[in-house]
Amino acid sequence: MQRTALVALATGVVLGVASFSADLAGGALGVALQFVASTGFAWGCAAFAAAVLARTRGGAVAAAVGVLCAATACYYGLNFATGRWRVNGLGPVVTAAAYWTVLSIIGGAALGGLAHLVRTARATRAAAAGGVVCGLLSGAGIDIVLTLLAVGDHGRERLAAGLLQAVLGVGVATWAYARRPGARAWARYAVAAGVACVAGALAWGAVEAVPVAGF
Numbered sequence: 001m002q003r004t005a006l007v008a009l010a011t012g013v014v015l016g017v018a019s020f021s022a023d024l025a026g027g028a029l030g031v032a033l034q035f036v037a038s039t040g041f042a043w044g045c046a047a048f049a050a051a052v053l054a055r056t057r058g059g060a061v062a063a064a065v066g067v068l069c070a071a072t073a074c075y076y077g078l079n080f081a082t083g084r085w086r087v088n089g090l091g092p093v094v095t096a097a098a099y100w101t102v103l104s105i106i107g108g109a110a111l112g113g114l115a116h117l118v119r120t121a122r123a124t125r126a127a128a129a130g131g132v133v134c135g136l137l138s139g140a141g142i143d144i145v146l147t148l149l150a151v152g153d154h155g156r157e158r159l160a161a162g163l164l165q166a167v168l169g170v171g172v173a174t175w176a177y178a179r180r181p182g183a184r185a186w187a188r189y190a191v192a193a194g195v196a197c198v199a200g201a202l203a204w205g206a207v208e209a210v211p212v213a214g215f
Contacts, residue, residue, distance in 0.1 A: 004050070004053055004054050004059055004062075004063050005062065005063070005066060007050060007053065007063070008050045008062070008063040008064075008066035008067045008070070009066055009067075009070050011046055011049075011050055011067050011070075011071075012046075012066060012067040012068065012069065012070025012071040012072075012073075012074065013070055013071070013074050015037055015042070015043065015046055015067065015070075015071040015074075016070065016071040016072065016073065016074025016075040016077075016078070017074060017075075017078065018033055018036065018037030018038075019033075019037040019038045019071065019075050020074070020075050020078040020079065021033055021037075022034045022036075022037050022038045023038070031157070031161075034161075035161055035164070035165075039140060039141075039161075039165055040137075040139065040140025040141070040165070040204060041137055041138070041140055041141055041165040041168055041169050043067075043068060043071060044107070044111060044136055044137045044140075044169075045137055045168075045169075045172055046067050046068075046071070047063075047064040047065075047067045047068050047107070047108050047111045047112070048064065048111050048114075048115055048133060048137065048172070048176070050063040050064060050066070050067045051063045051064040051111055051112040051115035051116065052115045052118075052119060052176065054112075054115075054116070056116070057112075057113060057116040060112040060113065060115050060116040061108070061109050061112030061113055061116075062112070063112060064107075064108035064109070064111045064112035064115065065104065065105055065108030065109055065112060066108070067108065068104035068105075068107060068108040069101060069104045069105065069108065071104075072097065072100045072101050072104050073101075076093065076096070076097040076100075079093060080093070092212065095212045096212040099210065099212045103207065107136070110132075110136065111133070111136060114129045114130075114132055114133050114136075115133070115176075117129035118130045118133060118176055118177055118180055119180050119181070122182075122183075123182065123183040123184055123185040123188075124185050124188055126177065126180060126182075126184070126185075127177070127184065127185040127186070127188035127189040127192060128188060128189075128192045130173055130174075130176065130177035130180075130189050130192070130193070131173075131188075131189050131190075131191070131192020131193035131194075131195070131196050132192060132196045133173040133176065133177075133196075134169065134170055134173035134174065134192075134193040134196055134197060135193065135195070135196025135197045135198075135199055135200030135201075136169075136196070136200055137168075137169030137170075137172055137173050137200075138165065138166045138167075138168075138169025138170050138173070138197055138200060139169070139196075139197065139199075139200020139201045139202075139203060139204040140165055140169075140200075140204045141161075141162045141163065141164065141165025141166030141167070141168075141169055142162075142166045142197055142200065142201035142204075143162075143200075143201040143202075143204040143205045143208070144158070144159075144161070144162030144165065144166075145159060145162040145163055145166060146201060147205065148162065166197075170193070170197075173193065174189075174193075177189055
């Protein structure tokens with residue numbers, strides 16, 4: 001339990017530092033860091049991976065929440081420490097930090113519980129849980145692609161980044177479900193994943209629509 005907590009904390013700190021660095025970096029390095037550390041897929045995948053390592057449901061939830069909260073605290077802590085908050089003013093940054101902390105707790109709890117179900121539940125429940133994980137990990141990428149297509153923005157880099165997030169989200173969730181011990185219900189997983197991907201894209205679009213989400 002203690003080892004899992006330390007791994008979660010370390011993962012969150014690394015993710016937060018990388019995300020902060022991505023905001024400052026330019027060129028190819030900036031693009032790479034943005035994808036690796038500042039996307040919904042990256043943060044969700046890190047939380048899910050930490051949760052899978054835990055043996056109990058409580059440990060899985062704590063690990064996922066720990067990763068996301070540590071990353072959020074580190075990211076905004078660096079913004080305060082370096083004075084970057086002065087660009088936008090203190091109020092918006094505090095509001096954004098609080099907003100993402102709440103979402104980190106909610107999202108982490110969901111991913112942690114689902115990770116435990118994927119690994120330990122009977123085939124049908126694990127399939128449904130795996131499908132929901134698929135939607136959570138790929139939702140941000142799907143939302144990016146659909147939004148860009150809807151507004152007629154066919155920029156190759158942004159579309160490619162969104163598509164890659166979506167594909168990797170599906171790939172990670174499917175790999176995790178395939179690697180679980182015991183039986184698997186692939187048809188149920190496919191249906192759950194399809195529904196969850198649509199719901200995940202809609203949910204992420206709502207999250208991004210909140211003004212504070214942009215900081």
